[in-house]
Amino acid sequence: MTETRTLLGIESSCDDTAAALVRGVPGQARVLASVVEGQSGLHAAFGGVVPEIAARAHAERLDTCVRAALAKAGLELRDLDGIAVTAGPGLIGGVVSGVMCAKGIAAGTGLPLVGVNHLAGHALTPRLTDGAGFPYLMLLVSGGHCQFLIARGPEDFTRLGGTIDDAPGEAFDKTARLLGLPQPGGPAVEAEARRGDARRFAFPRPLLDRPGCDMSFSGLKTALLRTRDGVVGAREGLTRQDRADLCAGFQAAVADVLAEKTRRALQLYLAEAPQMPLLAVAGGVAANGAIRQALEAVCTEVGVPFSAPPLSLCTDNAAMIAYAGLERMALGRVDDMTLAARPRWPLDQSAAPMLGSGKKGAKA
Numbered sequence: 001m002t003e004t005r006t007l008l009g010i011e012s013s014c015d016d017t018a019a020a021l022v023r024g025v026p027g028q029a030r031v032l033a034s035v036v037e038g039q040s041g042l043h044a045a046f047g048g049v050v051p052e053i054a055a056r057a058h059a060e061r062l063d064t065c066v067r068a069a070l071a072k073a074g075l076e077l078r079d080l081d082g083i084a085v086t087a088g089p090g091l092i093g094g095v096v097s098g099v100m101c102a103k104g105i106a107a108g109t110g111l112p113l114v115g116v117n118h119l120a121g122h123a124l125t126p127r128l129t130d131g132a133g134f135p136y137l138m139l140l141v142s143g144g145h146c147q148f149l150i151a152r153g154p155e156d157f158t159r160l161g162g163t164i165d166d167a168p169g170e171a172f173d174k175t176a177r178l179l180g181l182p183q184p185g186g187p188a189v190e191a192e193a194r195r196g197d198a199r200r201f202a203f204p205r206p207l208l209d210r211p212g213c214d215m216s217f218s219g220l221k222t223a224l225l226r227t228r229d230g231v232v233g234a235r236e237g238l239t240r241q242d243r244a245d246l247c248a249g250f251q252a253a254v255a256d257v258l259a260e261k262t263r264r265a266l267q268l269y270l271a272e273a274p275q276m277p278l279l280a281v282a283g284g285v286a287a288n289g290a291i292r293q294a295l296e297a298v299c300t301e302v303g304v305p306f307s308a309p310p311l312s313l314c315t316d317n318a319a320m321i322a323y324a325g326l327e328r329m330a331l332g333r334v335d336d337m338t339l340a341a342r343p344r345w346p347l348d349q350s351a352a353p354m355l356g357s358g359k360k361g362a363k364a
């Protein structure tokens, strides 16, 4: 029987400083505490995440975040069985801050250190939330990433396809910027879209005419820019309704592309005749209600269960890192003080590298 373990997780790969405690065994674990300290305020004036500011803020806040998570769980360091930390991919300064913090705690306590791939953290979330069994189909859709993966094991992922340029979260953030909405753009655009008419403006559905599961979202933001300028030129400004309709049209285009490509990815996955088929979604964009609904509709149509984590486990958090660490430890994988921070770290090492560069640097 696998040993029950309690792990501290540390996440600092982008603009959220996070610490969490997770206890259990693979496929059956629970979150004891999860603390996420966002940095949107620090980057607001710059229209995007500034890597140096992010790294400094992580370094300043990591220890208090860890302390807060321990206090929330009513635990002390001596109650732990290991320290899991995001070792990449991500903004390197932030990743280094987290890895150094984890190494310090490991050195001071003698606890095992486990380096975790941030993407594996997202991709294993349905095992934490729903105890999902392998193999399941994962749509990982966030600010820096967008890919379909067949998750076959905690360290065994096959990529079926992904974005060839921007990630959808990036497109949401750029759309918000173009329309004068706050960052992160996803929630702001979603809120506007609720009041909007998605049929007023026609946005493209890129790459739907091509076979396979690859996607492209960079053309959408150009289309948004042109459409916005068309409206502004005609009326010398955007009304509230214009803004809402632009958001609704943009969001509907993203949802349609993700839904259609999901249909194709499901076909490839189901061809392998999995015993307990499942489509799971993870990453920040999975917090979007309209996108969740579109994906759920595809699942209903195809007859496959759908799993989407609670919103707090969609966006970056350390519970997913602690959980992924638990899975790695159960496989006997621990790291030592040579653990390095990696800006790039693809989940499927055998797949060809993706093109383009996202908010977190080159696509992993």
Ligand code: KG4
Pocket (backbone or CB within 6 Å): 014, 141, 142, 143, 144, 145, 168, 169, 170, 172, 173, 184, 185, 186, 187, 190, 283, 284, 285, 286, 287, 288, 289, 314, 315, 316
């Ligand atoms: O997973 P995440 O926290 O960080 C990355 O690993 O990238 O995802 C952040 C991204 C941001 O681009 C944000 O705008 C987007 O997720 N996001 C959303 C929503 N909430 C967050 N996008 C669309 N709708 C949302 N409700």
Ligand code: ZN
Pocket (backbone or CB within 6 Å): 118, 122, 142, 283, 284, 315, 316
């Ligand atoms: Zn993420």
